[in-house]
Amino acid sequence: xxxxxxxxxxxxxxxxxxxxxxxxxxxxxxxxxxxxxxxxxxxxxxxxxxxxxxxxxxxxxxxxxxxxxxxxxxxxxxxxxxxxxxxxxxxxxxxxxxxxxxxxxxxxxxxxxxxxxxxxxxxxxxxxxxxxxxxxxxxxxxxxxxxxxxxxxxxxxxxxxxxxxxxxxxxxxxxxxxxxxxxxxxxxxxxxxxxxx
Numbered sequence: 001x002x003x004x005x006x007x008x009x010x011x012x013x014x015x016x017x018x019x020x021x022x023x024x025x026x027x028x029x030x031x032x033x034x035x036x037x038x039x040x041x042x043x044x045x046x047x048x049x050x051x052x053x054x055x056x057x058x059x060x061x062x063x064x065x066x067x068x069x070x071x072x073x074x075x076x077x078x079x080x081x082x083x084x085x086x087x088x089x090x091x092x093x094x095x096x097x098x099x100x101x102x103x104x105x106x107x108x109x110x111x112x113x114x115x116x117x118x119x120x121x122x123x124x125x126x127x128x129x130x131x132x133x134x135x136x137x138x139x140x141x142x143x144x145x146x147x148x149x150x151x152x153x154x155x156x157x158x159x160x161x162x163x164x165x166x167x168x169x170x171x172x173x174x175x176x177x178x179x180x181x182x183x184x185x186x187x188x189x190x191x192x193x194x195x196x197x
Contacts, residue, residue, distance in 0.1 A: 044056065044057075045057030045060065047120070047121040049099055049102055049103065049121075050102055050103055050106035050121050051106070052106050052109075052110075052119055052120050052121045052127075053118070053119075053120040053121075054120065054121060054122075054123075055120065055122045055123065055184075057120060058118060058119075058120030058121075058122070058128060058130075058180075059180045059181060059184065060180075061118045061120075061130075062078075062118050062120075062130045062180035062183070063179060063180040065116075065118050065130050065132045066130070066132075066172060066178070066179070066180055066183075068132065069132050069133065069172060069174065070174045072133075073174065074132070074133040075133065075134065075171070075172060076130060076131060076132045076133070076134070076171075076172035077130075077131045077134055077139060077169055077170070077171055077172065078128065078129070078130050078131075078169065078170045078171075078172065078183045078184070078186075078187055079128065079129045079130075079131065079167060079168075079169050080126070080127075080128050080167065080168045080169070080170070080187035080188075080190065080191050081105075081109075081126065081127040081128065081129070081165045081166070081167050082125060082126055082127075082165060082166045082167075082191055083101065083102070083105060083125035083127075083163065083164070083165050084164040084165055084166055085161075085164070086098065086101070086124070086125035089101055089161055092161075093159070093160065093161065097159065097161075100159075101161075101163050102121070102125065104153055104157070104163060105127065105150075105163055105165070106119075106121065106127070107153075108146065108149050108150050108153060109127060109129060109146070111149050112142060112145050112146040112149050113129055113131070113142065113146075114131075114142075116132055116133070117129055117130060117131050117132065118130040118132075122184075126191075128184070128187065130180075130183075139169075143167075150163060150165075166191070168187060168190040168191050169187075170183050170186045170187050170190065
């Protein structure tokens with residue numbers, strides 16, 4: 001195969017000594033390698049336990065959402081969740097139960113929020129959600145739905161503890177040119193201040 005713009009040059013993957021079958025196998029191998037690399041990139045952006053975006057993945061997705069909000073001139077709110085007494089759950093009931101609590105809370109977040117919202121797990125017992133284009137009324141409705149779903153899970157779960165959380169929120173201000181990293185830093189500070197007040 002000739003390379004466009006390079007008369008007489010042949011591409012590296014065309015070799016006159018290879019049969020068409022060998023060419024197809026080579027292309028399949030290249031496609032498999034590309035797929036594995038893509039999976040590696042996705043896994044690097046995902047929390048293995050909850051299958052939510054991790055901090056890196058969340059930051060990238062949230063930035064896209066904030067860019068869209070800025071272009072459209074619509075609001076956004078970052079919600080920052082911290083599971084209450086999580087260390088005590090791990091200590092009293094074991095790490096497996098702690099992991100189950102994290103997975104349950106991740107599922108509740110998936111159900112409670114809209115497809116347009118970005119949710120993630122930042123680490124340990126910290127979760128985050130970016131709500132794009134949400135008014136205060138919508139935020140109240142979403143939080144009520146979150147409480148209802150978690151209440152149902154707590155009532156039907158066969159365990160000796162209930163999952164509870166603390167929450168803080170940070171409003172996105174398009175005039176300040178805030179990034180997803182800026183909002184996470186503000187949320188981290190707000191949650192730290194709450195814990196130590």
